[in-house]
Amino acid sequence: DAMVIQNPRYQVTQFGKPVTLSCSQTLNHNVMYWYQQKSSQAPKLLFHYYDKDFNNEADTPDNFQSRRPNTSFCFLDIRSPGLGDAAMYLCATSPSRGGFYEQYFGPGTRLTVT
Amino acid sequence: AQTVTQSQPEMSVQEAETVTLSCTYDTSENNYYLFWYKQPPSRQMILVIRQEAYKQQNATENRFSVNFQKAAKSFSLKISDSQLGDTAMYFCAFMIWDSGGGADGLTFGKGTHLIIQP
DSSP: OOOEEEEOSEEEEOTTOOEEEEEEESSOOSEEEEEEEOTTSOOEEEEEEETTEEEEOTTSOTTEEEEOSSSSEEEEEESSOOGGGOEEEEEEEESSSSTTSOOEEOOOEEEEEO | OOEEEOOOSEEEEETTOOEEEOOEEEOSOSSEEEEEEEEOTTSOOEEEEEEETTOOSOOEETTEEEEEETTTTEEEEEEOSOOGGGOEEEEEEEEEOOTTSOOOOOEEOOOEEEEEEO
16 A cells, blocks of 8 residues: 555664654655654644755754655654654655645654663 | 644543534634644544635534634534544644645644543
8 A cells, every 4th residue: 555654663762873764655745744743742843845845944953854865765864862852753745735735644753862 | 823722632432422622723824724633543643634714614524524613713623423443642733725835734733632432
């Protein structure tokens, strides 16, 4: 089945040690999003790609970076994770931007920082 | 900036009952979309229902319907004949309608944990 895949599902990293989370999709969608969902909080948009065009949210920390080498893959890089970066990270895709288009979510990667 | 508020952290009802989840939002925009997403335990978030702000008619999808009150900025979700499989976290979400295609992602509320009891 076509879907959004996130690897790994659970990731443990050490304080300050760079970590990369992966998202892939078989839907051939143009837009890919990264959301951060901390415990008991609303998911929060970090950034999104519209094709190769990168769009960063104004309040996304510089510690967070993203790469999209091709249509299918998108990576979230956390350069120096802090304890406050422990969260569920959700990847989503959409055929195009705008509310007319449904967003399809992956199962998420739960990041623990020790 | 847009905000979405879900005032019920958790709700519990018996199977086959009807339940209503509340959501209010704040925006200065006139054209936008509202959504309810469902996140079952350990599974991905899926779209339940969507409402375009310019439509006065409330959206319905089988057992799911909304009560959209634009003036009051209220967007509640009603689940009829609730089933065990409806147990999940439910998120209310908002997106600006941008005809230029420049809209950003979803703004979510904190969610309501709905438990359907057998």
